[in-house]
Amino acid sequence: MAENGHNHGDNAEYYALRAEAIQALLVEKGVCSINDILSMADKLDSRSPKDGAKVLAHAWVDPAYKERLLADAESALLELGYDLPETAPRLTVLENTSEVHHMAVCTLCSCYPRAIIGRPPAWYKGLAYRSKVVVDPRGVLKEFGTELDESVQVRVIDSSADYRYLVLPTRPAGTEGMSEEELAKLITQESMIGVALALSPESVSTS
Amino acid sequence: MPKVHDRGSWPNDDPIDHSEHEMEEWERKVDALSSVLGEKGLKNTDQLRRAIESLDLKTYESLSYYEKWTAAMETLLVEQGVMTTAEIDAKMSELERGQK
CATH class of the missing domain: 3.90.330.10 (Nitrile hydratase alpha /Thiocyanate hydrolase gamma)
Known part of the structure:
Protein backbone atom coordinates (compact mmCIF):
# COMPACT_ATOMS: atom_id res chain seq x y z
CA MET A 1 0.00 0.00 0.00
CA ALA A 2 1.38 3.32 -1.02
CA GLU A 3 0.17 5.07 2.11
CA ASN A 4 2.86 7.71 2.03
CA GLY A 5 3.06 7.51 -1.71
CA HIS A 6 6.28 5.53 -1.61
CA ASN A 7 5.44 2.66 -3.84
CA HIS A 8 8.73 1.55 -5.23
CA GLY A 9 7.03 -0.08 -8.13
CA ASP A 10 7.19 0.34 -11.87
CA ASN A 11 6.46 4.04 -11.63
CA ALA A 12 9.69 5.01 -9.92
CA GLU A 13 11.99 3.91 -12.72
CA TYR A 14 9.85 5.65 -15.32
CA TYR A 15 9.62 8.92 -13.42
CA ALA A 16 13.28 8.92 -12.42
CA LEU A 17 14.18 8.69 -16.10
CA ARG A 18 11.52 11.23 -17.09
CA ALA A 19 12.88 13.67 -14.51
CA GLU A 20 16.39 13.14 -15.88
CA ALA A 21 15.13 13.82 -19.41
CA ILE A 22 13.44 17.04 -18.28
CA GLN A 23 16.63 18.19 -16.55
CA ALA A 24 18.77 17.34 -19.58
CA LEU A 25 16.45 19.41 -21.81
CA LEU A 26 16.53 22.34 -19.39
CA VAL A 27 20.33 22.26 -19.55
CA GLU A 28 20.36 22.00 -23.36
CA LYS A 29 17.98 24.94 -23.60
CA GLY A 30 20.09 27.01 -21.24
CA VAL A 31 17.37 27.38 -18.59
CA CYS A 32 19.59 26.08 -15.81
CA SER A 33 22.67 23.95 -15.25
CA ILE A 34 23.01 20.64 -13.44
CA ASN A 35 25.14 22.53 -10.97
CA ASP A 36 22.22 24.89 -10.23
CA ILE A 37 20.15 21.85 -9.31
CA LEU A 38 22.84 20.17 -7.23
CA SER A 39 23.77 23.30 -5.32
CA MET A 40 20.09 23.96 -4.62
CA ALA A 41 19.78 20.39 -3.30
CA ASP A 42 22.73 21.01 -0.97
CA LYS A 43 21.11 24.22 0.20
CA LEU A 44 17.84 22.40 0.91
CA ASP A 45 19.73 19.63 2.74
CA SER A 46 21.26 22.19 5.06
CA MET B 1 -17.22 14.91 -3.47
CA PRO B 2 -14.19 17.16 -2.98
CA LYS B 3 -11.41 17.27 -5.57
CA VAL B 4 -8.70 14.62 -5.51
CA HIS B 5 -6.18 16.57 -3.43
CA ASP B 6 -8.63 18.03 -0.91
CA ARG B 7 -8.09 15.42 1.79
CA GLY B 8 -9.39 17.10 4.93
CA SER B 9 -12.12 14.80 6.33
CA TRP B 10 -11.82 12.44 3.35
CA PRO B 11 -12.88 9.03 4.76
CA ASN B 12 -9.70 7.21 5.78
CA ASP B 13 -9.25 4.40 8.28
CA ASP B 14 -5.62 3.71 7.49
CA PRO B 15 -3.23 4.04 10.39
CA ILE B 16 -0.60 6.76 9.98
CA ASP B 17 2.54 5.16 8.57
CA HIS B 18 5.41 6.48 10.70
CA SER B 19 8.18 4.98 8.60
CA GLU B 20 10.53 7.50 7.06
CA HIS B 21 11.40 7.40 3.41
CA GLU B 22 15.06 7.80 2.58
CA MET B 23 15.17 10.14 -0.39
CA GLU B 24 16.65 8.71 -3.52
CA GLU B 25 19.07 10.87 -5.48
CA TRP B 26 16.60 11.45 -8.34
CA GLU B 27 14.01 12.60 -5.80
CA ARG B 28 16.49 14.93 -4.18
CA LYS B 29 17.17 16.45 -7.61
CA VAL B 30 13.46 16.80 -8.39
CA ASP B 31 12.97 18.47 -5.01
CA ALA B 32 15.75 20.93 -5.86
CA LEU B 33 14.60 21.44 -9.44
CA SER B 34 11.27 22.69 -8.15
CA SER B 35 13.08 25.47 -6.25
CA VAL B 36 15.36 26.22 -9.21
CA LEU B 37 12.34 26.61 -11.50
CA GLY B 38 10.82 28.82 -8.81
CA GLU B 39 13.85 31.11 -8.93
CA LYS B 40 13.65 31.25 -12.73
CA GLY B 41 10.01 32.29 -12.55
CA LEU B 42 8.86 29.11 -14.28
CA LYS B 43 6.94 27.75 -11.30
CA ASN B 44 5.38 28.80 -8.05
CA THR B 45 3.77 26.66 -5.35
CA ASP B 46 0.24 27.44 -6.48
CA GLN B 47 1.04 26.46 -10.06
CA LEU B 48 2.72 23.23 -8.97
CA ARG B 49 -0.25 22.37 -6.78
CA ARG B 50 -2.73 23.14 -9.54
CA ALA B 51 -0.84 20.79 -11.85
CA ILE B 52 -0.79 18.05 -9.19
CA GLU B 53 -4.45 18.61 -8.43
CA SER B 54 -5.42 18.09 -12.06
CA LEU B 55 -4.19 14.51 -11.95
CA ASP B 56 -7.01 11.98 -12.07
CA LEU B 57 -7.82 10.11 -8.84
CA LYS B 58 -6.14 6.87 -9.84
CA THR B 59 -2.92 8.60 -10.86
CA TYR B 60 -3.01 10.86 -7.79
CA GLU B 61 -3.25 7.90 -5.44
CA SER B 62 -0.81 5.63 -7.26
CA LEU B 63 2.09 8.04 -7.80
CA SER B 64 4.61 8.69 -5.06
CA TYR B 65 5.28 12.21 -3.88
CA TYR B 66 8.13 13.11 -6.23
CA GLU B 67 6.55 11.22 -9.11
CA LYS B 68 3.63 13.63 -8.77
CA TRP B 69 6.05 16.56 -8.67
CA THR B 70 7.75 15.32 -11.84
CA ALA B 71 4.43 14.97 -13.65
CA ALA B 72 3.38 18.44 -12.46
CA MET B 73 6.65 20.12 -13.48
CA GLU B 74 6.35 18.55 -16.91
CA THR B 75 2.84 19.98 -17.23
CA LEU B 76 4.05 23.47 -16.31
CA LEU B 77 7.11 23.41 -18.58
CA VAL B 78 5.09 22.15 -21.54
CA GLU B 79 2.32 24.70 -20.91
CA GLN B 80 4.86 27.51 -20.87
CA GLY B 81 6.44 26.33 -24.09
CA VAL B 82 9.83 25.59 -22.51
CA MET B 83 9.76 22.08 -23.97
CA THR B 84 7.34 19.70 -25.64
CA THR B 85 6.14 16.28 -24.57
CA ALA B 86 7.66 14.87 -27.77
CA GLU B 87 11.06 16.28 -26.82
CA ILE B 88 10.84 14.69 -23.37
CA ASP B 89 9.80 11.35 -24.88
CA ALA B 90 12.70 11.50 -27.32
CA LYS B 91 15.21 12.44 -24.62
CA MET B 92 13.92 9.62 -22.44
CA SER B 93 14.47 7.06 -25.22
CA GLU B 94 17.93 8.48 -25.81
CA LEU B 95 18.80 8.14 -22.10
CA GLU B 96 17.32 4.65 -22.02
CA ARG B 97 19.49 3.58 -24.96
CA GLY B 98 22.51 5.04 -23.21
CA GLN B 99 21.77 2.95 -20.14
CA LYS B 100 21.81 -0.31 -22.06
Missing part, protein backbone atom coordinates in the same frame (compact mmCIF):
# COMPACT_ATOMS: atom_id res chain seq x y z
CA ARG A 47 17.98 22.97 6.89
CA SER A 48 16.83 20.50 9.49
CA PRO A 49 14.66 20.28 12.63
CA LYS A 50 17.80 21.22 14.59
CA ASP A 51 17.51 24.77 13.23
CA GLY A 52 13.94 25.12 14.42
CA ALA A 53 14.77 23.55 17.78
CA LYS A 54 17.58 26.05 18.32
CA VAL A 55 15.24 28.99 17.70
CA LEU A 56 12.43 27.61 19.85
CA ALA A 57 14.78 26.76 22.74
CA HIS A 58 15.95 30.37 22.65
CA ALA A 59 12.30 31.43 22.91
CA TRP A 60 11.92 29.22 25.99
CA VAL A 61 14.73 30.97 27.84
CA ASP A 62 14.17 34.53 26.63
CA PRO A 63 10.57 35.74 27.09
CA ALA A 64 11.20 38.97 25.19
CA TYR A 65 12.55 36.99 22.24
CA LYS A 66 9.51 34.72 22.42
CA GLU A 67 7.21 37.74 22.14
CA ARG A 68 9.10 38.94 19.08
CA LEU A 69 9.05 35.46 17.55
CA LEU A 70 5.30 35.12 18.01
CA ALA A 71 4.66 38.62 16.69
CA ASP A 72 6.96 38.52 13.65
CA ALA A 73 8.71 35.22 13.08
CA GLU A 74 10.76 36.32 10.06
CA SER A 75 12.39 39.25 11.87
CA ALA A 76 13.01 37.17 14.98
CA LEU A 77 14.64 34.43 12.91
CA LEU A 78 16.87 36.99 11.27
CA GLU A 79 18.13 37.99 14.74
CA LEU A 80 19.52 34.47 15.07
CA GLY A 81 21.05 34.51 11.61
CA TYR A 82 18.28 32.72 9.73
CA ASP A 83 17.61 34.81 6.66
CA LEU A 84 14.56 33.27 5.03
CA PRO A 85 14.46 33.62 1.24
CA GLU A 86 12.28 36.45 0.00
CA THR A 87 10.19 33.93 -1.91
CA ALA A 88 9.54 31.85 1.24
CA PRO A 89 5.92 31.85 2.37
CA ARG A 90 4.94 33.80 5.51
CA LEU A 91 5.90 31.92 8.66
CA THR A 92 3.94 32.07 11.90
CA VAL A 93 4.99 30.51 15.20
CA LEU A 94 2.11 29.17 17.28
CA GLU A 95 2.60 28.80 21.02
CA ASN A 96 1.30 25.75 22.82
CA THR A 97 0.26 26.38 26.41
CA SER A 98 -1.51 24.50 29.17
CA GLU A 99 -4.77 25.74 27.62
CA VAL A 100 -4.24 25.49 23.87
CA HIS A 101 -2.45 22.90 21.75
CA HIS A 102 -1.76 23.58 18.04
CA MET A 103 -1.21 20.98 15.34
CA ALA A 104 -0.19 21.86 11.77
CA VAL A 105 -1.30 20.03 8.65
CA CYS A 106 -1.51 20.64 4.93
CA THR A 107 -4.75 18.95 3.93
CA LEU A 108 -4.24 19.88 0.27
CA CYS A 109 -0.66 18.68 -0.15
CA SER A 110 2.51 19.11 1.88
CA CYS A 111 3.07 22.78 2.68
CA TYR A 112 5.48 22.93 5.60
CA PRO A 113 7.92 25.41 7.17
CA ARG A 114 10.74 24.06 5.01
CA ALA A 115 12.68 27.32 5.10
CA ILE A 116 13.47 26.75 8.78
CA ILE A 117 13.11 23.00 9.52
CA GLY A 118 13.76 21.34 6.19
CA ARG A 119 11.69 18.82 4.30
CA PRO A 120 8.54 17.34 5.85
CA PRO A 121 8.48 13.79 7.22
CA ALA A 122 6.78 11.17 5.03
CA TRP A 123 3.70 10.79 7.24
CA TYR A 124 3.00 14.53 6.98
CA LYS A 125 2.60 14.13 3.22
CA GLY A 126 0.59 10.91 3.54
CA LEU A 127 -3.14 10.71 2.97
CA ALA A 128 -4.00 9.25 6.40
CA TYR A 129 -2.65 12.20 8.40
CA ARG A 130 -4.10 14.78 6.02
CA SER A 131 -7.55 13.19 6.07
CA LYS A 132 -7.86 12.36 9.73
CA VAL A 133 -6.26 15.17 11.67
CA VAL A 134 -9.02 17.68 10.93
CA VAL A 135 -11.74 15.20 11.99
CA ASP A 136 -10.19 13.47 14.96
CA PRO A 137 -7.11 15.36 16.16
CA ARG A 138 -7.04 13.60 19.52
CA GLY A 139 -7.19 10.23 17.80
CA VAL A 140 -4.26 11.27 15.62
CA LEU A 141 -2.36 12.47 18.71
CA LYS A 142 -2.89 9.01 20.23
CA GLU A 143 -1.34 7.42 17.14
CA PHE A 144 1.76 9.44 17.99
CA GLY A 145 1.53 8.37 21.63
CA THR A 146 0.45 11.82 22.73
CA GLU A 147 -2.29 12.28 25.29
CA LEU A 148 -3.52 15.69 26.35
CA ASP A 149 -5.68 16.63 29.25
CA GLU A 150 -9.36 16.88 28.23
CA SER A 151 -9.35 20.52 29.28
CA VAL A 152 -6.76 21.46 26.66
CA GLN A 153 -8.26 22.98 23.54
CA VAL A 154 -6.84 21.45 20.35
CA ARG A 155 -6.50 23.70 17.31
CA VAL A 156 -5.61 22.24 13.94
CA ILE A 157 -4.07 24.75 11.55
CA ASP A 158 -4.15 24.13 7.80
CA SER A 159 -1.05 25.35 5.97
CA SER A 160 -1.07 26.79 2.48
CA ALA A 161 1.23 27.87 -0.31
CA ASP A 162 1.39 31.30 1.35
CA TYR A 163 1.28 30.55 5.09
CA ARG A 164 3.38 28.07 7.08
CA TYR A 165 3.29 27.26 10.77
CA LEU A 166 5.87 26.22 13.33
CA VAL A 167 4.63 25.06 16.72
CA LEU A 168 6.39 26.22 19.88
CA PRO A 169 5.87 23.29 22.25
CA THR A 170 5.24 23.77 25.95
CA ARG A 171 8.44 23.79 27.96
CA PRO A 172 8.49 20.57 30.00
CA ALA A 173 8.63 20.62 33.77
CA GLY A 174 11.97 20.02 35.42
CA THR A 175 13.99 21.87 32.79
CA GLU A 176 14.70 25.01 34.81
CA GLY A 177 18.43 24.53 35.14
CA MET A 178 19.07 23.34 31.60
CA SER A 179 21.16 25.21 29.05
CA GLU A 180 19.69 26.38 25.77
CA GLU A 181 21.67 23.71 23.96
CA GLU A 182 20.29 20.95 26.21
CA LEU A 183 16.79 22.34 25.84
CA ALA A 184 17.03 22.25 22.06
CA LYS A 185 17.50 18.49 22.23
CA LEU A 186 14.03 18.16 23.77
CA ILE A 187 12.39 19.86 20.78
CA THR A 188 11.69 17.22 18.15
CA GLN A 189 10.39 17.52 14.62
CA GLU A 190 7.08 16.00 15.79
CA SER A 191 6.76 18.52 18.60
CA MET A 192 7.27 21.40 16.14
CA ILE A 193 4.37 20.09 14.03
CA GLY A 194 2.30 19.58 17.16
CA VAL A 195 1.71 15.83 17.03
CA ALA A 196 3.91 15.34 20.09
CA LEU A 197 5.04 17.23 23.15
CA ALA A 198 8.64 18.21 23.75
CA LEU A 199 10.62 15.36 25.27
CA SER A 200 10.95 15.19 29.03
CA PRO A 201 14.43 15.83 30.42
CA GLU A 202 14.44 12.29 31.85
CA SER A 203 13.97 10.76 28.40
CA VAL A 204 17.18 12.28 27.07
CA SER A 205 19.36 12.26 30.20
CA THR A 206 20.07 8.54 29.82
CA SER A 207 21.60 9.00 26.38
Whole structure:
Protein backbone atom coordinates (compact mmCIF):
# COMPACT_ATOMS: atom_id res chain seq x y z
CA MET A 1 0.00 0.00 0.00
CA ALA A 2 1.38 3.32 -1.02
CA GLU A 3 0.17 5.07 2.11
CA ASN A 4 2.86 7.71 2.03
CA GLY A 5 3.06 7.51 -1.71
CA HIS A 6 6.28 5.53 -1.61
CA ASN A 7 5.44 2.66 -3.84
CA HIS A 8 8.73 1.55 -5.23
CA GLY A 9 7.03 -0.08 -8.13
CA ASP A 10 7.19 0.34 -11.87
CA ASN A 11 6.46 4.04 -11.63
CA ALA A 12 9.69 5.01 -9.92
CA GLU A 13 11.99 3.91 -12.72
CA TYR A 14 9.85 5.65 -15.32
CA TYR A 15 9.62 8.92 -13.42
CA ALA A 16 13.28 8.92 -12.42
CA LEU A 17 14.18 8.69 -16.10
CA ARG A 18 11.52 11.23 -17.09
CA ALA A 19 12.88 13.67 -14.51
CA GLU A 20 16.39 13.14 -15.88
CA ALA A 21 15.13 13.82 -19.41
CA ILE A 22 13.44 17.04 -18.28
CA GLN A 23 16.63 18.19 -16.55
CA ALA A 24 18.77 17.34 -19.58
CA LEU A 25 16.45 19.41 -21.81
CA LEU A 26 16.53 22.34 -19.39
CA VAL A 27 20.33 22.26 -19.55
CA GLU A 28 20.36 22.00 -23.36
CA LYS A 29 17.98 24.94 -23.60
CA GLY A 30 20.09 27.01 -21.24
CA VAL A 31 17.37 27.38 -18.59
CA CYS A 32 19.59 26.08 -15.81
CA SER A 33 22.67 23.95 -15.25
CA ILE A 34 23.01 20.64 -13.44
CA ASN A 35 25.14 22.53 -10.97
CA ASP A 36 22.22 24.89 -10.23
CA ILE A 37 20.15 21.85 -9.31
CA LEU A 38 22.84 20.17 -7.23
CA SER A 39 23.77 23.30 -5.32
CA MET A 40 20.09 23.96 -4.62
CA ALA A 41 19.78 20.39 -3.30
CA ASP A 42 22.73 21.01 -0.97
CA LYS A 43 21.11 24.22 0.20
CA LEU A 44 17.84 22.40 0.91
CA ASP A 45 19.73 19.63 2.74
CA SER A 46 21.26 22.19 5.06
CA ARG A 47 17.98 22.97 6.89
CA SER A 48 16.83 20.50 9.49
CA PRO A 49 14.66 20.28 12.63
CA LYS A 50 17.80 21.22 14.59
CA ASP A 51 17.51 24.77 13.23
CA GLY A 52 13.94 25.12 14.42
CA ALA A 53 14.77 23.55 17.78
CA LYS A 54 17.58 26.05 18.32
CA VAL A 55 15.24 28.99 17.70
CA LEU A 56 12.43 27.61 19.85
CA ALA A 57 14.78 26.76 22.74
CA HIS A 58 15.95 30.37 22.65
CA ALA A 59 12.30 31.43 22.91
CA TRP A 60 11.92 29.22 25.99
CA VAL A 61 14.73 30.97 27.84
CA ASP A 62 14.17 34.53 26.63
CA PRO A 63 10.57 35.74 27.09
CA ALA A 64 11.20 38.97 25.19
CA TYR A 65 12.55 36.99 22.24
CA LYS A 66 9.51 34.72 22.42
CA GLU A 67 7.21 37.74 22.14
CA ARG A 68 9.10 38.94 19.08
CA LEU A 69 9.05 35.46 17.55
CA LEU A 70 5.30 35.12 18.01
CA ALA A 71 4.66 38.62 16.69
CA ASP A 72 6.96 38.52 13.65
CA ALA A 73 8.71 35.22 13.08
CA GLU A 74 10.76 36.32 10.06
CA SER A 75 12.39 39.25 11.87
CA ALA A 76 13.01 37.17 14.98
CA LEU A 77 14.64 34.43 12.91
CA LEU A 78 16.87 36.99 11.27
CA GLU A 79 18.13 37.99 14.74
CA LEU A 80 19.52 34.47 15.07
CA GLY A 81 21.05 34.51 11.61
CA TYR A 82 18.28 32.72 9.73
CA ASP A 83 17.61 34.81 6.66
CA LEU A 84 14.56 33.27 5.03
CA PRO A 85 14.46 33.62 1.24
CA GLU A 86 12.28 36.45 0.00
CA THR A 87 10.19 33.93 -1.91
CA ALA A 88 9.54 31.85 1.24
CA PRO A 89 5.92 31.85 2.37
CA ARG A 90 4.94 33.80 5.51
CA LEU A 91 5.90 31.92 8.66
CA THR A 92 3.94 32.07 11.90
CA VAL A 93 4.99 30.51 15.20
CA LEU A 94 2.11 29.17 17.28
CA GLU A 95 2.60 28.80 21.02
CA ASN A 96 1.30 25.75 22.82
CA THR A 97 0.26 26.38 26.41
CA SER A 98 -1.51 24.50 29.17
CA GLU A 99 -4.77 25.74 27.62
CA VAL A 100 -4.24 25.49 23.87
CA HIS A 101 -2.45 22.90 21.75
CA HIS A 102 -1.76 23.58 18.04
CA MET A 103 -1.21 20.98 15.34
CA ALA A 104 -0.19 21.86 11.77
CA VAL A 105 -1.30 20.03 8.65
CA CYS A 106 -1.51 20.64 4.93
CA THR A 107 -4.75 18.95 3.93
CA LEU A 108 -4.24 19.88 0.27
CA CYS A 109 -0.66 18.68 -0.15
CA SER A 110 2.51 19.11 1.88
CA CYS A 111 3.07 22.78 2.68
CA TYR A 112 5.48 22.93 5.60
CA PRO A 113 7.92 25.41 7.17
CA ARG A 114 10.74 24.06 5.01
CA ALA A 115 12.68 27.32 5.10
CA ILE A 116 13.47 26.75 8.78
CA ILE A 117 13.11 23.00 9.52
CA GLY A 118 13.76 21.34 6.19
CA ARG A 119 11.69 18.82 4.30
CA PRO A 120 8.54 17.34 5.85
CA PRO A 121 8.48 13.79 7.22
CA ALA A 122 6.78 11.17 5.03
CA TRP A 123 3.70 10.79 7.24
CA TYR A 124 3.00 14.53 6.98
CA LYS A 125 2.60 14.13 3.22
CA GLY A 126 0.59 10.91 3.54
CA LEU A 127 -3.14 10.71 2.97
CA ALA A 128 -4.00 9.25 6.40
CA TYR A 129 -2.65 12.20 8.40
CA ARG A 130 -4.10 14.78 6.02
CA SER A 131 -7.55 13.19 6.07
CA LYS A 132 -7.86 12.36 9.73
CA VAL A 133 -6.26 15.17 11.67
CA VAL A 134 -9.02 17.68 10.93
CA VAL A 135 -11.74 15.20 11.99
CA ASP A 136 -10.19 13.47 14.96
CA PRO A 137 -7.11 15.36 16.16
CA ARG A 138 -7.04 13.60 19.52
CA GLY A 139 -7.19 10.23 17.80
CA VAL A 140 -4.26 11.27 15.62
CA LEU A 141 -2.36 12.47 18.71
CA LYS A 142 -2.89 9.01 20.23
CA GLU A 143 -1.34 7.42 17.14
CA PHE A 144 1.76 9.44 17.99
CA GLY A 145 1.53 8.37 21.63
CA THR A 146 0.45 11.82 22.73
CA GLU A 147 -2.29 12.28 25.29
CA LEU A 148 -3.52 15.69 26.35
CA ASP A 149 -5.68 16.63 29.25
CA GLU A 150 -9.36 16.88 28.23
CA SER A 151 -9.35 20.52 29.28
CA VAL A 152 -6.76 21.46 26.66
CA GLN A 153 -8.26 22.98 23.54
CA VAL A 154 -6.84 21.45 20.35
CA ARG A 155 -6.50 23.70 17.31
CA VAL A 156 -5.61 22.24 13.94
CA ILE A 157 -4.07 24.75 11.55
CA ASP A 158 -4.15 24.13 7.80
CA SER A 159 -1.05 25.35 5.97
CA SER A 160 -1.07 26.79 2.48
CA ALA A 161 1.23 27.87 -0.31
CA ASP A 162 1.39 31.30 1.35
CA TYR A 163 1.28 30.55 5.09
CA ARG A 164 3.38 28.07 7.08
CA TYR A 165 3.29 27.26 10.77
CA LEU A 166 5.87 26.22 13.33
CA VAL A 167 4.63 25.06 16.72
CA LEU A 168 6.39 26.22 19.88
CA PRO A 169 5.87 23.29 22.25
CA THR A 170 5.24 23.77 25.95
CA ARG A 171 8.44 23.79 27.96
CA PRO A 172 8.49 20.57 30.00
CA ALA A 173 8.63 20.62 33.77
CA GLY A 174 11.97 20.02 35.42
CA THR A 175 13.99 21.87 32.79
CA GLU A 176 14.70 25.01 34.81
CA GLY A 177 18.43 24.53 35.14
CA MET A 178 19.07 23.34 31.60
CA SER A 179 21.16 25.21 29.05
CA GLU A 180 19.69 26.38 25.77
CA GLU A 181 21.67 23.71 23.96
CA GLU A 182 20.29 20.95 26.21
CA LEU A 183 16.79 22.34 25.84
CA ALA A 184 17.03 22.25 22.06
CA LYS A 185 17.50 18.49 22.23
CA LEU A 186 14.03 18.16 23.77
CA ILE A 187 12.39 19.86 20.78
CA THR A 188 11.69 17.22 18.15
CA GLN A 189 10.39 17.52 14.62
CA GLU A 190 7.08 16.00 15.79
CA SER A 191 6.76 18.52 18.60
CA MET A 192 7.27 21.40 16.14
CA ILE A 193 4.37 20.09 14.03
CA GLY A 194 2.30 19.58 17.16
CA VAL A 195 1.71 15.83 17.03
CA ALA A 196 3.91 15.34 20.09
CA LEU A 197 5.04 17.23 23.15
CA ALA A 198 8.64 18.21 23.75
CA LEU A 199 10.62 15.36 25.27
CA SER A 200 10.95 15.19 29.03
CA PRO A 201 14.43 15.83 30.42
CA GLU A 202 14.44 12.29 31.85
CA SER A 203 13.97 10.76 28.40
CA VAL A 204 17.18 12.28 27.07
CA SER A 205 19.36 12.26 30.20
CA THR A 206 20.07 8.54 29.82
CA SER A 207 21.60 9.00 26.38
CA MET B 1 -17.22 14.91 -3.47
CA PRO B 2 -14.19 17.16 -2.98
CA LYS B 3 -11.41 17.27 -5.57
CA VAL B 4 -8.70 14.62 -5.51
CA HIS B 5 -6.18 16.57 -3.43
CA ASP B 6 -8.63 18.03 -0.91
CA ARG B 7 -8.09 15.42 1.79
CA GLY B 8 -9.39 17.10 4.93
CA SER B 9 -12.12 14.80 6.33
CA TRP B 10 -11.82 12.44 3.35
CA PRO B 11 -12.88 9.03 4.76
CA ASN B 12 -9.70 7.21 5.78
CA ASP B 13 -9.25 4.40 8.28
CA ASP B 14 -5.62 3.71 7.49
CA PRO B 15 -3.23 4.04 10.39
CA ILE B 16 -0.60 6.76 9.98
CA ASP B 17 2.54 5.16 8.57
CA HIS B 18 5.41 6.48 10.70
CA SER B 19 8.18 4.98 8.60
CA GLU B 20 10.53 7.50 7.06
CA HIS B 21 11.40 7.40 3.41
CA GLU B 22 15.06 7.80 2.58
CA MET B 23 15.17 10.14 -0.39
CA GLU B 24 16.65 8.71 -3.52
CA GLU B 25 19.07 10.87 -5.48
CA TRP B 26 16.60 11.45 -8.34
CA GLU B 27 14.01 12.60 -5.80
CA ARG B 28 16.49 14.93 -4.18
CA LYS B 29 17.17 16.45 -7.61
CA VAL B 30 13.46 16.80 -8.39
CA ASP B 31 12.97 18.47 -5.01
CA ALA B 32 15.75 20.93 -5.86
CA LEU B 33 14.60 21.44 -9.44
CA SER B 34 11.27 22.69 -8.15
CA SER B 35 13.08 25.47 -6.25
CA VAL B 36 15.36 26.22 -9.21
CA LEU B 37 12.34 26.61 -11.50
CA GLY B 38 10.82 28.82 -8.81
CA GLU B 39 13.85 31.11 -8.93
CA LYS B 40 13.65 31.25 -12.73
CA GLY B 41 10.01 32.29 -12.55
CA LEU B 42 8.86 29.11 -14.28
CA LYS B 43 6.94 27.75 -11.30
CA ASN B 44 5.38 28.80 -8.05
CA THR B 45 3.77 26.66 -5.35
CA ASP B 46 0.24 27.44 -6.48
CA GLN B 47 1.04 26.46 -10.06
CA LEU B 48 2.72 23.23 -8.97
CA ARG B 49 -0.25 22.37 -6.78
CA ARG B 50 -2.73 23.14 -9.54
CA ALA B 51 -0.84 20.79 -11.85
CA ILE B 52 -0.79 18.05 -9.19
CA GLU B 53 -4.45 18.61 -8.43
CA SER B 54 -5.42 18.09 -12.06
CA LEU B 55 -4.19 14.51 -11.95
CA ASP B 56 -7.01 11.98 -12.07
CA LEU B 57 -7.82 10.11 -8.84
CA LYS B 58 -6.14 6.87 -9.84
CA THR B 59 -2.92 8.60 -10.86
CA TYR B 60 -3.01 10.86 -7.79
CA GLU B 61 -3.25 7.90 -5.44
CA SER B 62 -0.81 5.63 -7.26
CA LEU B 63 2.09 8.04 -7.80
CA SER B 64 4.61 8.69 -5.06
CA TYR B 65 5.28 12.21 -3.88
CA TYR B 66 8.13 13.11 -6.23
CA GLU B 67 6.55 11.22 -9.11
CA LYS B 68 3.63 13.63 -8.77
CA TRP B 69 6.05 16.56 -8.67
CA THR B 70 7.75 15.32 -11.84
CA ALA B 71 4.43 14.97 -13.65
CA ALA B 72 3.38 18.44 -12.46
CA MET B 73 6.65 20.12 -13.48
CA GLU B 74 6.35 18.55 -16.91
CA THR B 75 2.84 19.98 -17.23
CA LEU B 76 4.05 23.47 -16.31
CA LEU B 77 7.11 23.41 -18.58
CA VAL B 78 5.09 22.15 -21.54
CA GLU B 79 2.32 24.70 -20.91
CA GLN B 80 4.86 27.51 -20.87
CA GLY B 81 6.44 26.33 -24.09
CA VAL B 82 9.83 25.59 -22.51
CA MET B 83 9.76 22.08 -23.97
CA THR B 84 7.34 19.70 -25.64
CA THR B 85 6.14 16.28 -24.57
CA ALA B 86 7.66 14.87 -27.77
CA GLU B 87 11.06 16.28 -26.82
CA ILE B 88 10.84 14.69 -23.37
CA ASP B 89 9.80 11.35 -24.88
CA ALA B 90 12.70 11.50 -27.32
CA LYS B 91 15.21 12.44 -24.62
CA MET B 92 13.92 9.62 -22.44
CA SER B 93 14.47 7.06 -25.22
CA GLU B 94 17.93 8.48 -25.81
CA LEU B 95 18.80 8.14 -22.10
CA GLU B 96 17.32 4.65 -22.02
CA ARG B 97 19.49 3.58 -24.96
CA GLY B 98 22.51 5.04 -23.21
CA GLN B 99 21.77 2.95 -20.14
CA LYS B 100 21.81 -0.31 -22.06
